[in-house]
Amino acid sequence: MSSKTVLIVDDEPSIREMIAVALEMADYRVLEADNAQSAHAMALDHKPDLMLLDWMMPGTSGIELARRLKREEATAEMPIILLTAKGEEDNKVQGLEAGADDYITKPFSPRELVARLKAVLRRATPPGIEEAVEVEGLKLDPASHRVTSHGSALEIGPTEYRLLQFFMTHQERAYTRSQLLDQVWGGNVYVEERTVDVHIRRLRKSLGEKHQHLIQTVRGTGYRFSIRE
Amino acid sequence: MSSKTVLIVDDEPSIREMIAVALEMADYRVLEADNAQSAHAMALDHKPDLMLLDWMMPGTSGIELARRLKREEATAEMPIILLTAKGEEDNKVQGLEAGADDYITKPFSPRELVARLKAVLRRATPPGIEEAVEVEGLKLDPASHRVTSHGSALEIGPTEYRLLQFFMTHQERAYTRSQLLDQVWGGNVYVEERTVDVHIRRLRKSLGEKHQHLIQTVRGTGYRFSIRE
DNA sequence: TGAAAATATGACAAATACGTGACATCGATG
DNA sequence: CATCGATGTCACGTATTTGTCATATTTTCA
Numbered sequence: 001m002s003s004k005t006v007l008i009v010d011d012e013p014s015i016r017e018m019i020a021v022a023l024e025m026a027d028y029r030v031l032e033a034d035n036a037q038s039a040h041a042m043a044l045d046h047k048p049d050l051m052l053l054d055w056m057m058p059g060t061s062g063i064e065l066a067r068r069l070k071r072e073e074a075t076a077e078m079p080i081i082l083l084t085a086k087g088e089e090d091n092k093v094q095g096l097e098a099g100a101d102d103y104i105t106k107p108f109s110p111r112e113l114v115a116r117l118k119a120v121l122r123r124a125t126p127p128g129i130e131e132a133v134e135v136e137g138l139k140l141d142p143a144s145h146r147v148t149s150h151g152s153a154l155e156i157g158p159t160e161y162r163l164l165q166f167f168m169t170h171q172e173r174a175y176t177r178s179q180l181l182d183q184v185w186g187g188n189v190y191v192e193e194r195t196v197d198v199h200i201r202r203l204r205k206s207l208g209e210k211h212q213h214l215i216q217t218v219r220g221t222g223y224r225f226s227i228r229e
Numbered sequence: 230m231s232s233k234t235v236l237i238v239d240d241e242p243s244i245r246e247m248i249a250v251a252l253e254m255a256d257y258r259v260l261e262a263d264n265a266q267s268a269h270a271m272a273l274d275h276k277p278d279l280m281l282l283d284w285m286m287p288g289t290s291g292i293e294l295a296r297r298l299k300r301e302e303a304t305a306e307m308p309i310i311l312l313t314a315k316g317e318e319d320n321k322v323q324g325l326e327a328g329a330d331d332y333i334t335k336p337f338s339p340r341e342l343v344a345r346l347k348a349v350l351r352r353a354t355p356p357g358i359e360e361a362v363e364v365e366g367l368k369l370d371p372a373s374h375r376v377t378s379h380g381s382a383l384e385i386g387p388t389e390y391r392l393l394q395f396f397m398t399h400q401e402r403a404y405t406r407s408q409l410l411d412q413v414w415g416g417n418v419y420v421e422e423r424t425v426d427v428h429i430r431r432l433r434k435s436l437g438e439k440h441q442h443l444i445q446t447v448r449g450t451g452y453r454f455s456i457r458e
Numbered sequence: 459t460g461a462a463a464a465t466a467t468g469a470c471a472a473a474t475a476c477g478t479g480a481c482a483t484c485g486a487t488g
Numbered sequence: 489c490a491t492c493g494a495t496g497t498c499a500c501g502t503a504t505t506t507g508t509c510a511t512a513t514t515t516t517c518a
Contacts (some may be wrong), residue, residue, distance in 0.1 A: 017458075054485095072461070100242075101242060112419060115419045115420075118407065118420065119419075122407055122411065133478070143401070143403070144401050144402050144403055144453060145403035145447050145450050145453065146403075153457065153458060157504080157505060157506085158449035158450070158504095158506095159505075159506070160446055160508070161449075166490090191506095191507065191508095191510065192507070194465090194507090194508075195465090195506080195507050195508070196466085197464095197465065198466090198506085198507075198508080199506085199507095200465095200466090201465095201466065201467065201468095202506095204466095213317065217465070217466090219465080219515070219516085220463095220464075223397045250511070270497070339469095340495095382478095386493085386494060386495085387495095388495070398483080412492075419500095420495095420496065420497095421496070421497065423476090423496095423497080423498090424495080424496055424497070425474065426475095426477070427477090427478085427496075427497080428480095428495085428496095429476095429477090429496085430476095430477065430478065446475095446476070446477090448475070448505080449474090449475075449504095450507085459518105460517100460518095461516100461518090462515100462516085462517090462518100463514100463515080463516075463517100464494090464513100464514080464516090465496075465512100465513080465515085466505105466511100466512075466514085467510105467511085467512070468509105468510065468511085468512090469508105469509085469510090469511100470507105470508085470509085470510105471498090471506100471507100472490105472505105472506085472507090472508105472510095473504105473505080473506075473507095474503100474504080474505070474506085474516095475503085475504070475505085476498070476501105476502085476503075476504085477501085477502075477503090478500090478501085478502100479497100479498105479499095479500095479501105480497105480498085480499090480500105481496105481498080481499105482495100482496095482497085482498100482499085483494100483495085483496085484493105484494090484495085484496105485492105485493095485494090485495105486491100486492090486493090486494105487490100487491085487492080487493105488489100488490090488491085488492100
C-alpha cells in the first residue's frame with residue numbers, strides 16, 4: 001500500500017497548491033514543478049508514478065512536454081493526465097494523441113481528480129498474479145486472500161496476513177524488527193519496534209499450535225520463518 | 230437490453246479513447262487493452278461479447294492474436310473485428326482467414342464502426358451463448374436474465390445482477406472495491422469506492438438469509454464470493 | 459543462583475473499516 | 489407533470505483492528 005508519487009506541473013502556484021492538498025489528503029506523495037524544464041528534470045530524477053500536466057504554460061506547453069516524455073525511453077511508460085481550462089474537443093484528441101492517459105478540464109472537483117487519477121494508476125499497474133505458497137499444510141493464497149491449515153480456514157487479521165505473506169515468501173532468514181516494519185508496514189511509518197512483537201504474537205495465535213513453530217524468535221535480532229526448528 | 234461488452238485492443242491510447250467514446254455513447258460496456266498479452270488475459274477473464282483488434286501492434290500483432298483466440302476452446306466463438314490502417318486486399322483475406330468476423334480500415338467514422346459491430350453481434354449471437362451458473366441452489370441464468378433460489382425467483386436490481394454475475398463467474402477470489410468498479414461498473418466511471426459496499430448490501434439483501442454467506446467481506450481488502458465460509 | 463536483558467502476553471483506547479438506513483437525483487414511464 | 493425504480497452519497501452506529509503500555513516469563517551470563 002506504498003503511496004504513489006505524483007508530479008504536478010502548473011505555472012500557477014495556487015492551482016498547484018489546491019491539487020497538492022487534495023492529493024496529499026488522498027495519501028499521495030506530491031512533487032511540484034512550475035515549468036516544463038524543471039518538470040522534465042524531476043520526471044527523470046524522481047520517477048513519479050504519474051504526472052499532472054497543465055496544458056497551457058509559458059514556454060514549453062504541457063502537451064509539448066507530454067510528447068517529449070513519450071518519446072523518451074525512460075519516461076515513455078509514465079502515465080500522464082493533462083489539465084486544461086477549455087473543454088474543446090480538438091484539444092482532447094490532441095492530448096490523447098500526444099500520449100496522455102487522461103484529460104481533465106478545469107474546473108474540476110478534487111474528488112474527480114483523485115478518482116480519475118486512481119483509475120489511470122490502476123490501469124497502469126497490472127494486477128500481479130501472485131502464486132499461493134504452502135508450507136507443511138499451511139497455505140496462503142493471495143488470490144482468495146485466504147490462509148488455510150490443511151484446507152480449513154484460519155482467522156487472521158490484515159496486518160498478520162501481510163506479515164505471514166512476507167515471511168512465507170522470505171523463509172529461512174532472520175529479520176530485525178526494523179526490517180519487518182519497513183517491509184510489512186511500509187517504509188515511512190513511525191511505529192514502535194515492540195509493536196512487531198505484538199503482531200508476531202497475534203500471528204502465532206492465529207496459526208495455532210500446529211504451525212507456531214514456523215515463526216521463530218531469533219534472540220537479540222528479530223524473527224524468522226523456517227521449517228526447521 | 231443488457232448492454233454488450235466490447236474489448237478494444239490497440240496500442241494507441243488515443244485510438245482506444247475515440248472508439249471507447251463512440252461505443253459508450255451507443256451504450257456498450259467497454260474494456261481496453263494495449264497489447265496482445267493483456268488482451269488475451271482479459272478475453273479469458275471477462276469474456277467480452279466482441280473484440281476489436283488493431284492489426285498492427287508492437288509485439289504480438291492483432292492478427293496473430295486473432296488466430297490464437299480462434300484456436301482456443303474458450304474464445305473460439307468470440308466475434309472479432311480487425312482494424313487496420315491500410316486497405317490492402319491481401320490483408321483483408323488474411324484477416325478473414327484468421328477467423329475475424331469483419332474487417333474495418335482506418336480511418337472510419339464512429340457511426341460506421343458501431344453499425345458493423347452491431348451487424349456482427351447480431352449474426353454472432355443466437356440469443357444467449359452464456360451458460361447459467363448455479364451454486365448451492367442459487368442460480369443465475371443469463372438467457373432469461375433471472376436469478377432463482379431453488380427455483381423461486383429473487384428480486385434483484387440491474388447492478389446487483391451484474392455484480393452477482395461477476396462474482397459467480399469469478400468465485401474464490403478476493404476483489405478490491407476498485408477492481409469491482411472496473412469490472413462491474415465498467416472501467417472509466419467515476420464512483421465512490423464505498424458505493425460498492427452499498428451494492429454489496431443490496432445484493433446480500435436480495436439473496437436473503439439462505440445465500441448471504443456466499444458474499445464474504447475480506448476485511449481491509451474487499452469482497453469475495455465463495456462456497457466455503 | 460541472581461540480576462539484567464529480551465521477549466511474551468493481556469488489556470486498552472483510539473483509529474479504521476464496514477454495515478445500514480435515509481435521501482437526493484435522474485431517467486423512464488404513464 | 490407526477491410517479492417509480494435505480495443509483496450514488498452521506499451520516500451514523502457497530503465491529504474490528506492497531507499501536508502502546510504495563511506486567512509476566514524466559515533467557516543470558518556474571
